[in-house]
Amino acid sequence: MAVAAVEPITEKTGFVSWGAIIAGALLAGALSFVFLTFGAAVGLSLVSPHTSDAQTARWVAGLAAFWVLAQQIASFLVGGYVAGRLRSRWQELKPDEIEFRDGMHGAIVWAIGVLLGALLAVSAAESTARIAAEGVGRAASAVASQADPLSYQVDVLLRSAGTNAAAPNPAEPAATRAEVLRIFANAATTGSMSPADKNYLAQLVAQRTGLPPQEAEARVNQGIADATRMAKDAADQTRKATVSAGFVTAASLLLSLAAAWWAAQRGGHHRDTSRLARFF
Numbered sequence: 001m002a003v004a005a006v007e008p009i010t011e012k013t014g015f016v017s018w019g020a021i022i023a024g025a026l027l028a029g030a031l032s033f034v035f036l037t038f039g040a041a042v043g044l045s046l047v048s049p050h051t052s053d054a055q056t057a058r059w060v061a062g063l064a065a066f067w068v069l070a071q072q073i074a075s076f077l078v079g080g081y082v083a084g085r086l087r088s089r090w091q092e093l094k095p096d097e098i099e100f101r102d103g104m105h106g107a108i109v110w111a112i113g114v115l116l117g118a119l120l121a122v123s124a125a126e127s128t129a130r131i132a133a134e135g136v137g138r139a140a141s142a143v144a145s146q147a148d149p150l151s152y153q154v155d156v157l158l159r160s161a162g163t164n165a166a167a168p169n170p171a172e173p174a175a176t177r178a179e180v181l182r183i184f185a186n187a188a189t190t191g192s193m194s195p196a197d198k199n200y201l202a203q204l205v206a207q208r209t210g211l212p213p214q215e216a217e218a219r220v221n222q223g224i225a226d227a228t229r230m231a232k233d234a235a236d237q238t239r240k241a242t243v244s245a246g247f248v249t250a251a252s253l254l255l256s257l258a259a260a261w262w263a264a265q266r267g268g269h270h271r272d273t274s275r276l277a278r279f280f
Helices: 018-046 054-086 095-147 149-157 173-190 195-209 213-273
Strands: none
């Protein structure tokens, strides 16, 4: 007659099974990496520089936030379940104590996974910044200076108004544009422009464009207003993006902690009742 094997119950004073915790954390990290890679591929396939617009970008951004939340919860669900299922069995007097300790195993899996993810993110950011600074820093700066919105304001400011404009010196435009751009950048940062800088720009615009002094001064004032507005808009967009990312990250971390806790308890319950690997 066949005899069913019974898992031995271990008597021990320590109640943390680090082998099960590490296995669950590694599995959660690996699944998260796979899910993120898959999500990035799908996201890039949905975006095209030829057909994408602002509405599409917002839709893709919302989908990306949902995927970050869903993949993290799913990864820690699996990692927590594995940790609870692999934890050593031993005699306990109170079922509530067993559930709590299984849940704590899931929480430790979550903590290790979050710390490893943070370390990898910091390391990747540092490596990217170093490579960019060493390899393409100068090229990126040149492209940024040409495509920056303030550079467009300089173009508008120095745009010729007719045949009365002075003939430009071939050696002058680059130095002049750089000087005007620095003045605009300082005004956009501080929110105002000194009277000396404003008078200098008005004279320069009148000389380069052929505009009367009053119109040159009006163009300078409009340029200052536009540059300040763009700087404020950019700062506000960065603030909103940072706040949104912070809320999504905090929500995903808290929900994944709850998921790991619950899944570890389910894994421990299935371990003790010898059920198949299922959550319910």
